Amino acid sequence: MKEFVALTVETLPVRLGEESSLRARIGEDTGSWQVAEVGDGNLNLVFIVKGSKGAVIVKQALPYVRLVGESWPLPLKRSFFEYHALKRHSERDPGMTPEIYHFDERQAIIVMQFLTPHVILRRALIEGRQLPKIGRDLGLFIARTLFRGSDLSMVAKQRKADLALFADNAELCDITENLVFSDPYFEAKLNRHTPELDPLVAELRRDRDLKVEAQRLKHIFAANAETLCHGDLHTGSVMVTDDETRVIDPEFAFYGPIAFDVGMLIANFWMSYFSQSGHEENGGRDSMRAYLLRTATEIWDVFVEEFSHLWRTERNGMLYEASLFEAQGDALGAEQALDGLIHDIWVDMLGFAGVETHRRILGLAHNADFETIENTALRAHCEAKALKFGRHLAVNRSRIHGMAEIASLAERLQREIVQ
Amino acid sequence: MKEFVALTVETLPVRLGEESSLRARIGEDTGSWQVAEVGDGNLNLVFIVKGSKGAVIVKQALPYVRLVGESWPLPLKRSFFEYHALKRHSERDPGMTPEIYHFDERQAIIVMQFLTPHVILRRALIEGRQLPKIGRDLGLFIARTLFRGSDLSMVAKQRKADLALFADNAELCDITENLVFSDPYFEAKLNRHTPELDPLVAELRRDRDLKVEAQRLKHIFAANAETLCHGDLHTGSVMVTDDETRVIDPEFAFYGPIAFDVGMLIANFWMSYFSQSGHEENGGRDSMRAYLLRTATEIWDVFVEEFSHLWRTERNGMLYEASLFEAQGDALGAEQALDGLIHDIWVDMLGFAGVETHRRILGLAHNADFETIENTALRAHCEAKALKFGRHLAVNRSRIHGMAEIASLAERLQREIVQ
Numbered sequence: 002m003k004e005f006v007a008l009t010v011e012t013l014p015v016r017l018g019e020e021s022s023l024r025a026r027i028g029e030d031t032g033s034w035q036v037a038e039v040g041d042g043n044l045n046l047v048f049i050v051k052g053s054k055g056a057v058i059v060k061q062a063l064p065y066v067r068l069v070g071e072s073w074p075l076p077l078k079r080s081f082f083e084y085h086a087l088k089r090h091s092e093r094d095p096g097m098t099p100e101i102y103h104f105d106e107r108q109a110i111i112v113m114q115f116l117t118p119h120v121i122l123r124r125a126l127i128e129g130r131q132l133p134k135i136g137r138d139l140g141l142f143i144a145r146t147l148f149r150g151s152d153l154s155m156v157a158k159q160r161k162a163d164l165a166l167f168a169d170n171a172e173l174c175d176i177t178e179n180l181v182f183s184d185p186y187f188e189a190k191l192n193r194h195t196p197e198l199d200p201l202v203a204e205l206r207r208d209r210d211l212k213v214e215a216q217r218l219k220h221i222f223a224a225n226a227e228t229l230c231h232g233d234l235h236t237g238s239v240m241v242t243d244d245e246t247r248v249i250d251p252e253f254a255f256y257g258p259i260a261f262d263v264g265m266l267i268a269n270f271w272m273s274y275f276s277q278s279g280h281e282e283n284g285g286r287d288s289m290r291a292y293l294l295r296t297a298t299e300i301w302d303v304f305v306e307e308f309s310h311l312w313r314t315e316r317n318g319m320l321y322e323a324s325l326f327e328a329q330g331d332a333l334g335a336e337q338a339l340d341g342l343i344h345d346i347w348v349d350m351l352g353f354a355g356v357e358t359h360r361r362i363l364g365l366a367h368n369a370d371f372e373t374i375e376n377t378a379l380r381a382h383c384e385a386k387a388l389k390f391g392r393h394l395a396v397n398r399s400r401i402h403g404m405a406e407i408a409s410l411a412e413r414l415q416r417e418i419v420q
Numbered sequence: 421m422k423e424f425v426a427l428t429v430e431t432l433p434v435r436l437g438e439e440s441s442l443r444a445r446i447g448e449d450t451g452s453w454q455v456a457e458v459g460d461g462n463l464n465l466v467f468i469v470k471g472s473k474g475a476v477i478v479k480q481a482l483p484y485v486r487l488v489g490e491s492w493p494l495p496l497k498r499s500f501f502e503y504h505a506l507k508r509h510s511e512r513d514p515g516m517t518p519e520i521y522h523f524d525e526r527q528a529i530i531v532m533q534f535l536t537p538h539v540i541l542r543r544a545l546i547e548g549r550q551l552p553k554i555g556r557d558l559g560l561f562i563a564r565t566l567f568r569g570s571d572l573s574m575v576a577k578q579r580k581a582d583l584a585l586f587a588d589n590a591e592l593c594d595i596t597e598n599l600v601f602s603d604p605y606f607e608a609k610l611n612r613h614t615p616e617l618d619p620l621v622a623e624l625r626r627d628r629d630l631k632v633e634a635q636r637l638k639h640i641f642a643a644n645a646e647t648l649c650h651g652d653l654h655t656g657s658v659m660v661t662d663d664e665t666r667v668i669d670p671e672f673a674f675y676g677p678i679a680f681d682v683g684m685l686i687a688n689f690w691m692s693y694f695s696q697s698g699h700e701e702n703g704g705r706d707s708m709r710a711y712l713l714r715t716a717t718e719i720w721d722v723f724v725e726e727f728s729h730l731w732r733t734e735r736n737g738m739l740y741e742a743s744l745f746e747a748q749g750d751a752l753g754a755e756q757a758l759d760g761l762i763h764d765i766w767v768d769m770l771g772f773a774g775v776e777t778h779r780r781i782l783g784l785a786h787n788a789d790f791e792t793i794e795n796t797a798l799r800a801h802c803e804a805k806a807l808k809f810g811r812h813l814a815v816n817r818s819r820i821h822g823m824a825e826i827a828s829l830a831e832r833l834q835r836e837i838v839q
Contacts, residue, residue, distance in 0.1 A: 157594060164587050337632050
């Protein structure tokens with residue numbers, strides 16, 4: 002089969018059953034495979050396939066955006082970039098991605114490990130579950146993948162070749178460039194928001210400082226090809242149990258700023274924080290709220306700790322070479338450079354977190370944290386706090402000193418001490 | 421002829437004479453072509469070829485660094501990148517590059533316009549010539565090429581494809597990464613400097629703030645793929661008459677920060693300033709010094725003026741979209757964003773200027789401004805001022821307010837009011 006053909010529940014066993022390695026893993030009798038389409042994302046088909054021997058996930062890209070339909074074409078090659086990003090992530094932080102069993106570039110199919118009893122982290126947070134390990138696991142994941150994909154670690158020539166490879170993922174970057182950084186800030190046609198937010202939305206779209214900052218962040222996103230980013234690292238791209246954390250769906254992978262993955266990830270914990278009052282009964286989510294702020298802080302702290310550890314032990318790339326510092330008896334020079342870099346990541350991370358918050362409430366791709374609050378007045382009440390919080394971060398990002406200050410801001414907004 | 425073979429004065433007419441378009445331009449009787457090898461650069465062969473009808477320049481890359489020898493291999497593909505950069509420069513600022521007549525990728529040969537009576541700008545400045553047009557011409561050139569090669573102007577997908585193309589120019593970037601940003605700051609084996617500078621060189625190599633800043637600039641150079649840079653834009657890459665300015669030799673072209681070309685270019689005027697006392701008799705270069713500071717200022721001012729003009733009239737790329745600003749009646753928002761961007765370019769430009777100054781005195785590739793001062797004590801005296809000047813710029817770049825402040829610093833160093 003040469004031409005791309007979308008899989009169906011009916012055709013999947015016949016088509017993938019041709020691969021002996023998959024039959025060996027799922028079950029030789031392909032006729033007894035049980036197939037269910039479970040995709041709830043915005044872009045792709047996702048199947049669970051179970052047989053006598055085991056189960057796998059089959060993910061197939063479609064030549065258009067599933068959320069919108071065939072009117073928005075999107076190239077199948079995103080599957081190629083997802084596959085290559087998964088490979089790199091699995092090398093850079095082993096055990097944090099699903100195992101890959103099979104990749105068919107032409108059919109845009111990745112067959113991978115069926116993670117069970119894992120659930121999507123976003124769902125768990127909506128339900129009020131406090132996962133004990135995610136702060137540490139995710140902090141380590143971003144530190145390791147972002148450090149090891151940069152010129153701090155890679156051979157420069159190899160990084161440039163990889164940069165050239167991923168530069169072709171332009172259509173997925175285009176989605177982020179528009180949907181994250183621009184559309185939320187004017188009346189773009191794909192936007193939608195909870196109607197009760199109208200006055201605040203109008204205020205934000207008149208907010209010159211915010212718009213300038215969002216565009217400055219877009220510039221950094223597009224120009225600063227510092228490392229291989231996951232590109233879509235929110236709580237819907239993480240699968241969890243109490244003991245395990247896995248990061249999935251890096252089809253938006255691109256060479257971009259270290260701060261982008263960090264900011265997008267942490268923003269989704271802050272959004273979950275503001276969404277909790279939409280899901281609680283009788284104030285039952287106080288402990289969950291404290292957990293979410295604590296986890297956002299933990300992700301950042303672990304990121305800094307691990308990034309610093311890698312800086313001191315694996316800084317073998319061409320940047321901040323040891324020959325200029327440690328080899329000259331000036332280890333403190335390297336620490337000074339590290340402080341400067343962490344500071345820059347912090348400032349930009351806050352900006353990316355701010356715009357991520359806005360686009361999830363004002364743009365096309367909303368998130369379930371807020372969307373599952375059926376009472377729109379209550380939802381708008383939660384969303385308004387998140388919007389104000391995001392605006393504060395984006396505009397004041399170079400003057401915010403640490404996570405304690407941000408947690409305090411979040412708590413004051415939540416308690417309506419500030420509006 | 422498939423394999424690469426270096427041209428010689430003897431073989432050139434036979435080999436290039438096969439091209440009818442070149443015979444038509446130079447003269448049909450290839451036997452009467454006069455060929456002279458005139459390359460004085462660090463990397464390539466350069467011939468002037470004259471015939472009955474006209475003259476051309478033939479530039480051929482060698483598979484190694486000419487300055488060092490066959491022990492330092494360097495890929496021929498740099499000729500491909502030079503050709504493509506020349507094409508883009510000629511589209512983005514017409515008339516500022518030599519016309520290209522012929523390109524042979526396999527033989528790494530570019531045949532181009534013989535510019536006459538043009539001379540290399542660096543030579544003219546050493547001789548004390550005040551070229552009236554270069555400030556304006558070069559300011560326009562950097563504004564136009566750097567703006568029009570960025571996401572401020574290009575279609576994002578095309579820029580990403582071009583970024584991928586130029587990412588393969590890794591070996592030339594590697595030269596800059598090492599020779600500009602790292603080698604000058606420790607005892608690298610390719611370094612050399614005027615012996616009288618020993619104490620100051622030791623001081624600079626112990627200077628933690630300077631080394632950290634140089635590495636931060638290397639990080640920006642390597643990661644910030646903002647636009648197509650010339651990559652080697654010094655006064656040796658500019659040919660001039662009183663009426664005309666042409667920019668040549670973009671074989672180091674790469675996607676990098678706007679500020680890189682700006683800073684490297686202006687630094688070479690400041691170096692010329694400090695070198696003048698090595699070339700003057702009886703204080704005769706006072707007017708030349710004033711001209712050089714004035715021209716550095718003019719380049720920056722024209723750059724800002726033209727960049728701002730293009731921002732207001734050609735900002736059709738995906739960054740800082742008019743739909744968010746002008747289309748919302750908020751032209752002042754776009755001006756605010758422009759101010760921010762110009763500020764960022766200014767700060768980084770000063771840093772790149774600082775390290776360019778250092779590497780030309782401490783690294784491998786010195787420049788003739790200082791090298792032609794035969795009295796080494798006098799040369800070191802000039803170079804020491806330039807080194808201190810460069811250190812001041814690099815370390816204080818975020819706290820320097822404008823060209824007047826820098827001109828004043830240069831004058832105080834020149835008059836030895838500060839040491």
